[in-house]
Amino acid sequence: MGLLFPEMTEPQQGFAFPRSLAEKYLPVHVADFVGLAEAKRFLLALAKRPRPIALVFHGDPGRGKTAMSFALANDLGASVRYIGAQRFTTDELDRTWEAVNYYPPKGKFWEVICDEADEATERAQLQWLSKGDIAANLRPVMGGAVEPGVPLPVIWVFTCNSTARFEKRFLSRCTVLNFSMYGAAGEIAEYLETIWVRETFNLDPAPARPNFARIVKESASNVRDCLIQLDRLILEG
Numbered sequence: 001m002g003l004l005f006p007e008m009t010e011p012q013q014g015f016a017f018p019r020s021l022a023e024k025y026l027p028v029h030v031a032d033f034v035g036l037a038e039a040k041r042f043l044l045a046l047a048k049r050p051r052p053i054a055l056v057f058h059g060d061p062g063r064g065k066t067a068m069s070f071a072l073a074n075d076l077g078a079s080v081r082y083i084g085a086q087r088f089t090t091d092e093l094d095r096t097w098e099a100v101n102y103y104p105p106k107g108k109f110w111e112v113i114c115d116e117a118d119e120a121t122e123r124a125q126l127q128w129l130s131k132g133d134i135a136a137n138l139r140p141v142m143g144g145a146v147e148p149g150v151p152l153p154v155i156w157v158f159t160c161n162s163t164a165r166f167e168k169r170f171l172s173r174c175t176v177l178n179f180s181m182y183g184a185a186g187e188i189a190e191y192l193e194t195i196w197v198r199e200t201f202n203l204d205p206a207p208a209r210p211n212f213a214r215i216v217k218e219s220a221s222n223v224r225d226c227l228i229q230l231d232r233l234i235l236e237g
Contacts, residue, residue, distance in 0.1 A: 047076055054158070088120035090123060118160035
């Protein structure tokens with residue numbers, strides 16, 4: 001989750017509910033994320049010098065894979081095409097390839113985000129391979145061979161809980177980034193403390209200060225789960 005804080009918003013009115021902390025502090029740039037050092041290092045370099053590539057973000061739910069996908073698009077200034085869970089089909093891929101082939105992006109790149117892509121069938125994965133290998137920068141020629149071509153300005157991001165269901169040739173075309181281990185437990189605890197001070201500053205009486213290190217440990221360094229615990233503690237007072 002994010003290190004940078006959004007501007008304070010007006011109080012909720014009517015029947016609207018306040019945003020959860022996990023939503024309120026959702027990061028919008030790659031650098032905003034706590035932990036995930038290796039993934040951040042790679043993606044910050046990519047945002048600085050973008051190139052056509054296919055990426056796989058894998059890890060347990062709540063690890064920030066989808067949020068990181070959109071944060072990367074923000075940093076790139078890319079046009080986003082989103083393919084939601086269970087929509088990674090051959091028909092959807094045909095429409096996506098047509099879009100990125102014939103419609104220029106608003107920025108320099110398209111970013112195609114395929115959420116929960118491990119639910120895709122083998123046929124859909126092979127369809128993606130047959131449509132073009134943007135990572136290897138190849139194109140088919142007469143006789144079934146391939147030669148260097150001009151790659152489309154597209155960055156593909158496939159999110160998944162596990163890579164086990166991907167076809168091997170599909171994975172071989174992608175750069176795989178592991179979101180399973182956040183690391184940086186101390187950094188996360190400091191982040192939670194900063195949010196706690198900000199969110200409880202005007203509460204009277206002030207709720208008892210929690211053990212932030214224990215929250216991080218109990219949540220296995222999953223920042224979203226940490227913020228859910230923090231939300232509950234603030235509500236309970």
